[in-house]
Amino acid sequence: MMRLRIQPPALVTVENFASFNRYVREIDDGALVVYTGGFAATGVVELLKLLLAVLEPRVPFFHWGDIDPGGLRIFRFLEENLPRAPVPHLMNRDLAVIHGRPARRDPGLGAIANTDSAVAALAAWLAGEEDVKHLEQEALDPISPVCGEGKAANLVH
Numbered sequence: 001m002m003r004l005r006i007q008p009p010a011l012v013t014v015e016n017f018a019s020f021n022r023y024v025r026e027i028d029d030g031a032l033v034v035y036t037g038g039f040a041a042t043g044v045v046e047l048l049k050l051l052l053a054v055l056e057p058r059v060p061f062f063h064w065g066d067i068d069p070g071g072l073r074i075f076r077f078l079e080e081n082l083p084r085a086p087v088p089h090l091m092n093r094d095l096a097v098i099h100g101r102p103a104r105r106d107p108g109l110g111a112i113a114n115t116d117s118a119v120a121a122l123a124a125w126l127a128g129e130e131d132v133k134h135l136e137q138e139a140l141d142p143i144s145p146v147c148g149e150g151k152a153a154n155l156v157h
Contacts, residue, residue, distance in 0.1 A: 008032040015065035029144040062089035062145045067096040068134035069106045100133030
């Protein structure tokens with residue numbers, strides 16, 4: 001059984017190693033931060049299940065990943081394999097339009113677009129619209145999802 005000495009202000013999973021390192025070095029928000037290594041391996045999924053079991057429901061759970069087909073598939077994998085779905089952090093169309101690079105549509109993302117996923121609208125954009133852009137998360141500076149600026153940045157849709 002796992003026990004936490006205190007409840008953190010948030011659980012944050014991070015897809016990219018460079019972004020994970022920057023987050024834990026630059027952000028001092030008390031969040032529990034877990035590196036997923038892209039698609040989370042079985043051990044990481046099991047760790048997240050244990051953490052979610054001991055975290056109070058009031059502790060928000062965020063995931064920060066790439067805004068591209070792989071990043072959305074990773075996000076959806078977490079939604080489908082964990083007892084509580086994450087909220088996308090720094091994963092929205094406006095950020096991709098501003099900071100991303102031109103890319104091709106990926107009709108395969110229609111499978112995510114037609115679900116109740118928190119990234120369904122993003123998947124629909126990447127699957128079928130013009131002027132699609134992809135954004136590697138390491139192109140952004142880390143921002144806390146639980147401190148002032150992070151809340152504002154995460155609410156941009």
